[in-house]
Amino acid sequence: MANPPRQPRDQVFQDKEKPTSVRASNIAAAKAISNAIRTSLGPKGMDKMIKTAKGEVIITNDGATILKHMSVLHPAARMLVDVSAAQDVEAGDGTTTVVILTGALLSAAEKLLRRGIHPTTIAEAFQRASALGVEHLESISKKIELSDRVSLLKVASTSLNSKIVAQHSSLLAPMAVDAITRLIDLKSSTNVDLNDIRLIKKVGGTIDDTEMIDGLVLTQPVMKNAGGPSRVEKAKIALIQFQLSPPKPDMENQIVVNDYRQMDKILKEERTYLLNLVKKIKKSGCNVLLIQKSILRDAVNDLSLHFLAKLKIAVVKDIERDEVEFVCKTLGCKPIADIDSFSDDKLGNADLFEEHSADGSKIVKI
Structure with missing residues (x-):
């Protein structure tokens, strides 16, 4: 070739x-x-x-x-x-x-x-x-002190002037400044972690309905189907990562019950198990319970909700796993992985826990 x-x-x-x-x-x-x-x-x-x-x-x-x-x-x-x-x-x-x-x-x-x-x-x-x-x-350049609120408002308003919401800068600029200044030390801070600020959006209303909450807002509703409270003053808040429902085995099993007395015993044991869990929660002084979302079984069943309602404990379930750190940091509580470690030193405090309705949707303000 x-x-x-x-x-x-x-x-x-x-x-x-x-x-x-x-x-x-x-x-x-x-x-x-x-x-x-x-x-x-x-x-x-x-x-x-x-x-x-x-x-x-x-x-x-x-x-x-x-x-x-x-x-x-x-x-x-x-x-x-x-x-x-x-x-x-x-x-x-x-x-x-x-x-x-x-x-x-x-x-x-x-x-x-x-x-x-x-x-x-x-x-x-x-x-x-x-x-x-x-x-x-x-x-x-001009140096601005973080304590100079007037200058900070001018900076925030200038940034909003080129946005769709420019005509609402008199409302939104103070909110932006307040959201930042409440998170930092005005004398020594040089930066702010924007992950400590969350934006909650709901369909309906107008920009004039925008408000800043110095605390925490949850989009999950309060569980009220058992008659539990939706408003608690001087709230002591716990965030749990275990379920308030009967335990299930790791493997799929079937139990055959031939005697009604055995069935009564099973129901009684379930009732006693859940009642003991709720009593330990109440003993710590907790009156608001946040429950992490579970993919294995029900985070909380109807019987547990009944007991919690009787003890005047408000319940919000389905807290997302990736929100746990932010919720705990905001409320000052610690996540509780099992009932044996449930104690008052892991609770967070708030002046008010209350559910609000707006345009057909509900949010919880803490």
Whole structure:
């Protein structure tokens, strides 16, 4: 078989047009992303209506949200999406601006490349310009004390001015400031854990119905079918991770009962077992019981609810496993894994536990 003719060494890897075309392709893809969200920037920017793959409709002018729902395949364009996401994590705002600035810098770099300037030289020049820009921004910046509520309200209102809810900034800005300042030490804190703030959404009502709760809000309803309380003052709250229902064996078994007296004995044992559990809970001083969601069996059965109602203990079940840490941190309680470790030092305290109804849905405020 004849071998193909060998190319001269000076012709191997000499395709000088390829690097140029790759750079041009990358810049074009990044500029396309920048231009796509350019019209959503500033006070005259327009909101975008996005329909997701699941059919959900989203209206927003937030750059990170827009880019997150865009189907971007080009690697360079994906980098701009990542830049926007990083900006959202680091600063929480400026997601549209950072993408538009990146697109503008790439447009400038494209002109310099056409003049024959090496990419490394351009990158070094951008680094120097960045350092000068940061230095200038620091020189014109104004330091704000966390105790200066007036300045904090101005900052929050400015951030809301470009959002759909701009006309409600007088209501929402104080809520945002209060939500942050209540979580931190105004004298020494430098950051805040936003995971300590939860947003609860309910269909219906208006923005004017928005309120901030200094405590905890649960979307699960109070169990009242046995006549238990839905309002408790000076609440002592426990969060349990075990079930208030008859225990089941690990393996699937069947029990055949031939005598009604044996059946009565089984029912009596079940009743005694559950009554003892409830008595131990009441003995600790607990009057509000939160029960973690169970996938193995009923978290609480009707007989247990009857006993708890008789002892005036309010019950909320189906607390999600990933919410347990947040609930305990907010209420100051500790999760209780079994009845033997149930004690008053693991209870949380609250001034008021109450269920509220709004537009057909119910929430619990603690």
